[in-house]
Amino acid sequence: MARFPRFITFDRKSHLPMSNTLRIGPAVLWLIISLPLQAQVQTADKPLHLDPAWLTLIHYQPSRLGGGYTSQADDPAFFLSESGKTSPKAELEATLDAIQRPGNGNEHARCRFPARDAWLRERLDLPAKTADCPGYQEWTETLNTESVTLVFAASYLNSPSSMFGHTFLRLDPPQEDEQTNLLLANTISYAADAAAHDSELLFAYRGIFGGYPGITTVQPYYEKIRLYSDIEHRDLWEYTLNLDQQEVDFMLAHAWEIRDRNFDYYFFDENCAYRLLALIDIARPGTNLLDEVSTHAIPSDTVRWVIDKDLVSKVHYRPSAATSVAHNLSTLSSSHQTLAAAIANGYVKPDSDEVLALSPQERAHVLDATYDYVRYQSEADSWPREMAAPLSHNLLRERSKIDGVAPREEPPEPEVRDDQGHDTFRISLGAGQLAHREFTQLTFRPAYHDILDPPAGYRSGAQLQFLRVDARYYTDNDELQLEQLTGVEIRSLSPRNAFFSPLSWQVGFGGRRTDTGDKRVLAPYLEGGAGGSWSLGQQTQAFAIATADLEIDDDLRRGYDAAPGADIGLLHQNNRFSLTAGAKTKAWIVSSQHRQDQVYAKGNWHIGREFSLFAEFTREDHYDRYQSTWQAGLHAYF
């Protein structure tokens, strides 16, 4: 979806050239003095309350119905005017009045809204003596921020549902000071505040249709690392923004304004990433990142926008605990790998002769990798504490006896970052034959990635597709048909090895053409599967999945049908091409008892990350009939 919206969004806010600021300032001041409050605070060409910077500061968006504006803030305490939610003008007047009242202290408007105060004073040339705001001052001193880093939590292995990623901001202290440390830096994030007892279904419903308050929280970075890197196994990408000190201060001033204020949370658009874009827009007026958002803001796409707007000065990769463990194990020799597995499983003690016979460096590396593996398994696989804790303690005690051996290097940064992978909106045009009937097929897929798309920047073997529409036009009888509507399709093929034994799984639902024996009808379906995958070299894996299918349609004898089945195949992914081939079998058991057997081969040839040529062939034995389908065409990624 990354770039596509650009074609359809038009500029919702017209921009006032910055150079006007100085010229109109005195004029506006005169207006305020002469006509307090009732004044049409207006410049020669545009009223001040419609200034893009003001609209951004109060989070106004054009109302969906009719003209006017509505603020996305859902908290009366965020407004100084009672009609502030829908009236930029009333809010501006109320703010101007409030910040010019005498007095000081935390409850004064100047202290509650330092960003508005600063902007209005500069814009209108008001006396700029600083207000005495102990609470705000203590807050900014504690945060001690020199620069701001956008942190992106990538998707994790074996969890395609995390593919959208997550973003938050890290507030970095001045770097030249040896007494500072990024683990202790604070972070700002925005998330739905769901009640702990809510089920996932309720969570999904309220998340989509509203109902959860969104809250802005400040937490130390080490807490975020624990959550994302250690527990969820997500690599973190740190994009340091090139905001200067003044812009950083202004961002924090606004963060203070929205700190405890509720903005209702919506998964698809007004989500974690959206609020952060708003903060960046405020820090650097004219950035207009929010204009990129159309129907949804996928965090990984928002990272692309931030990079496209030249906001990033450097990027740093922080591998997750899982990435580090896998890397450290893979750098051991195979005999040391065997030894590490034996220690982890309790066959060999960490202080046994076999381990002590190794050189100090080898011993250190074996113990380090084994310890990290035991910790990983304890969390990911729930190894019991009675077994894992004493083993962990013995491993560290032995390790502490080895001086002067530095731990292994961290895993290398991937050559292609997540934000450099292919864009997620895909349109495909193809032509093919179904049992000798020729067709042209057009496919729209708003998000996100399938296993045959260019793999760079994505987890291998992971697939997540949303709201995909396949439409076919049959040339022989001029018929346009909906071939398939995919609601959601998730697939995760994660290879198993001596150390890790993840489950490969898949789930999907939607509507698809199904053969009832005499015609092809569009039937709602639900499918799922679980099994294993094994690595055959670097980029190739073999998988075997037990599957289950359910289809519902009037044309089926009992109105529905179900089929256990299997899918066995190979997958190869590299930056030039991706291939999968295999055999599927399904045994339909409810409405009509029969087998459906299939062999398939599909391949994509990647032309950069913008295009792929695709071809696929399926031969099927169904209702004692053999028929072939083939198709070839082009995928384009936007």
Next chain:
Amino acid sequence: MKKLIAGAILLGASSMAFAQPGCGVGAMIWKGQSGVAPHVLAATTNGTFGNQTFGMTSGTLGCQTNESVQSMAMYMDSNIDKVARDMSRGNGENLETLAVLLGVEEADRGAFRDVLQDNFAAIFPSSETTSGEAVDAIVALLEKNESLSKYVAA
């Protein structure tokens, strides 16, 4: 500057119960974490479930008067596994963070790392060690060290 950093730690941990009685308590090492399996929907949609804060227990605030040591205790409480790991290796960012929290100067960092690695078994005598006990042991060790005692003076 030291004060600011200590403040940052306290700010971040503000959800903790501050006035827990007793010394030497805190998170037990390798106690394991609940809620390991991420919710599929929460992961997709980046919501947060209320139970996503992990077993933060009380620190040793009742006992330690030195503000730096209090900050270290806070940090140890939520990162005890990783601190123990880095300590056994005499190297790592969590060990650096302890040094920063205690205000250990660059010149003393090498000695700091060595003391903690060499005395790992004293700091973590068993797999039941709590963060509070580890903090007390670290303070006792540093107090005995000529060049490092100044960082834990009450």
